[in-house]
Amino acid sequence: MPMTLTQKILAAHCGREEVKSGDLIFADVDLTMGNDITASAAIAEFNRSAAKKAADPNRIVMVMDHFVPNKDIKAAEQCKTCRSFCREQGIDKFYDVGDMGIEHTLLPDKGLVTAGDLVIGADSHTCTYGALGAFSTGVGSTDMAYAMASGKVWFKAPAAIRFVLRGKFQKNVSGKDLILHIIGRIGVDGALYRSMEFTGEGVKELEMCDRFTVCNMAIEAGAKNGIFPVDEKTLAFLKEHGAAEPKIYEADKDAEYEAEYEIDLSELEPTVAFPYLPENTRTVSEINEDIFIDQVVIGSCTNGRIEDLRRAADVLGNHKIADGVRAIIIPATQQIYLQAIKEGLIQRFIHAGCVVSTPTCGPCLGGYMGILAAGEKAVSTTNRNFVGRMGHKESQVYLASPATTAACAVAGKIISPNEVEG
Amino acid sequence: MQFNGKVIRYGDNVDTDVIIPARYLNTSDRAELAKHCMEDIDANFADKVKNGGTIIVAGQNFGCGSSREHAPAAIKAGGVELVIAESFARIFYRNAINIGLPIVELPALCQITEEADEIAADMDSGVIENKTKGKTFAAAPFPPFIQTIIEAGGLLNSLNKEETK
Numbered sequence: 001m002p003m004t005l006t007q008k009i010l011a012a013h014c015g016r017e018e019v020k021s022g023d024l025i026f027a028d029v030d031l032t033m034g035n036d037i038t039a040s041a042a043i044a045e046f047n048r049s050a051a052k053k054a055a056d057p058n059r060i061v062m063v064m065d066h067f068v069p070n071k072d073i074k075a076a077e078q079c080k081t082c083r084s085f086c087r088e089q090g091i092d093k094f095y096d097v098g099d100m101g102i103e104h105t106l107l108p109d110k111g112l113v114t115a116g117d118l119v120i121g122a123d124s125h126t127c128t129y130g131a132l133g134a135f136s137t138g139v140g141s142t143d144m145a146y147a148m149a150s151g152k153v154w155f156k157a158p159a160a161i162r163f164v165l166r167g168k169f170q171k172n173v174s175g176k177d178l179i180l181h182i183i184g185r186i187g188v189d190g191a192l193y194r195s196m197e198f199t200g201e202g203v204k205e206l207e208m209c210d211r212f213t214v215c216n217m218a219i220e221a222g223a224k225n226g227i228f229p230v231d232e233k234t235l236a237f238l239k240e241h242g243a244a245e246p247k248i249y250e251a252d253k254d255a256e257y258e259a260e261y262e263i264d265l266s267e268l269e270p271t272v273a274f275p276y277l278p279e280n281t282r283t284v285s286e287i288n289e290d291i292f293i294d295q296v297v298i299g300s301c302t303n304g305r306i307e308d309l310r311r312a313a314d315v316l317g318n319h320k321i322a323d324g325v326r327a328i329i330i331p332a333t334q335q336i337y338l339q340a341i342k343e344g345l346i347q348r349f350i351h352a353g354c355v356v357s358t359p360t361c362g363p364c365l366g367g368y369m370g371i372l373a374a375g376e377k378a379v380s381t382t383n384r385n386f387v388g389r390m391g392h393k394e395s396q397v398y399l400a401s402p403a404t405t406a407a408c409a410v411a412g413k414i415i416s417p418n419e420v421e422g
Numbered sequence: 423m424q425f426n427g428k429v430i431r432y433g434d435n436v437d438t439d440v441i442i443p444a445r446y447l448n449t450s451d452r453a454e455l456a457k458h459c460m461e462d463i464d465a466n467f468a469d470k471v472k473n474g475g476t477i478i479v480a481g482q483n484f485g486c487g488s489s490r491e492h493a494p495a496a497i498k499a500g501g502v503e504l505v506i507a508e509s510f511a512r513i514f515y516r517n518a519i520n521i522g523l524p525i526v527e528l529p530a531l532c533q534i535t536e537e538a539d540e541i542a543a544d545m546d547s548g549v550i551e552n553k554t555k556g557k558t559f560a561a562a563p564f565p566p567f568i569q570t571i572i573e574a575g576g577l578l579n580s581l582n583k584e585e586t587k
Contacts, residue, residue, distance in 0.1 A: 038491070049578040140489055154571075
């Protein structure tokens with residue numbers, strides 16, 4: 001039976017010739033990841049179980065990024081739990097303050113994921129690594145504990161939806177606009193339990209940073225995973241970051257897809273998701289009212305890469321951010337932070353009136369470092385705009401690309417990056 | 423397993439940020455998490471459970487968003503015994519199974535059920551009755567694979583069994 005790209009990777013990881021949609025399987029995990037919030041919970045479960053030793057410490061990664069540098073005493077205790085566990089179990093891939101970064105940017109940048117891998121993470125945005133032609137998906141802390149103990153995870157093999165891309169982006173349009181467009185079109189459960197497989201001539205036009213952003217938000221359409229085929233750009237990325245030898249899989253030509261969507265990248269425009277769901281999208285040109293804002297955030301596992309910072313800085317130009325707007329810039333990793341300093345981006349952000357933070361997930365999930373008060377509005381490059389996501393339950397988050405978010409910072413309201421002259 | 427209780431009714435797309443806001447995720451202590459369960463969308467949640475509201479009935483995509491297992495854990499520790507929804511977000515679905523929070527997908531029942539209706543659920547036979555409305559529905563059984571996890575009392579208990587074989 002013909003298989004999708006996702007099904008091929010799953011079959012290869014459970015020792016079967018084929019898997020089909022609906023099959024329940026136990027798969028071998030190449031890498032299991034957790035962060036300070038979820039790994040600490042997983043460790044508690046692991047310690048309650050019969051397991052004593054991790055099946056393979058080299059296949060476990062822990063990244064302290066959500067409430068780190070520790071936001072309070074309880075957060076400090078969670079990190080301490082992870083730190084001690086990694087030391088006891090001989091887990092070397094433990095990334096703490098100083099060399100940590102936001103997990104889904106850090107893992108590819110450290111070369112820890114390669115094409116064809118099966119990766120699980122106790123974080124919903126683990127689906128990011130599909131950009132590398134890997135199967136990766138978010139699971140819970142108990143799944144993480146089970147995988148640490150046994151090296152395995154249970155799955156129901158998913159059906160798939162295919163997105164055929166053609167054309168290329170116009171200026172100031174990027175992967176964020178593409179994925180917001182898709183979620184707006186299919187809804188927050190439009191890909192529930194399914195794979196989102198991207199294909200078509202347009203794929204080669206997408207930079208790796210855009211593919212990461214698109215796969216990152218596959219979960220916001222309810223998907224199990226998002227995945228791109230491997231091409232020259234993927235191989236160049238993997239080589240540059242010292243990843244293991246790629247295992248390249250392709251979807252069968254006659255693989256079954258439950259639905260297919262064609263998207264012409266050249267028709268996309270700067271897009272914003274309104275509160276309180278990522279599916280509430282409108283192109284900026286469709287907005288007929290002034291939406292004044294109090295804060296912008298540029299960063300997160302969705303849009304904290306060096307290219308994202310460059311795109312924001314390009315739109316910012318020599319402008320100052322608007323009076324009354326607080327702009328928070330968060331490079332996703334230490335390396336990206338250093339690179340941004342080298343390129344003069346950080347100086348430009350600070351001269352414009354932004355603050356620049358060490359890598360953290362903080363504001364994206366309303367943890368710390370940019371919490372909103374009642375009635376406040378933010379435009380953010382992050383991934384969710386649920387009730388209370390960035391702070392008070394009566395605050396509001398609008399999701400947008402780095403270019404659009406930077407433009408909003410300059411204008412003090414929601415506008416298109418094309419309206420800001422550099 | 424049999425459950426009898428009053429319904430706490432929610433709509434579509436109840437996300438994990440409202441089930442348990444991230445500002446409380448500096449602990450995985452379940453009793454502590456339970457204190458804040460649903461507080462951003464339903465300030466009376468704890469009182470409703472106290473008054474017999476032990477069954478949540480919701481719309482589509484219940485538990486969407488984050489992978490935080492703290493969400494089903496907070497619901498369970500908060501005293502809810504069963505969640506019935508039109509559909510569940512996938513990570514919430516597996517987390518609920520893995521930690522042993524009973525869940526059922528049953529759109530037909532959800533569509534006629536209102537706040538404070540009385541429900542009687544027999545998980546063994548899959549027969550679930552909305553007593554207030556006088557209607558009975560049959561839930562599809564879990565595949566044997568998942569039943570094994572549930573019967574073991576969660577995923578890690580099933581691991582313990584394998585280890586001791």
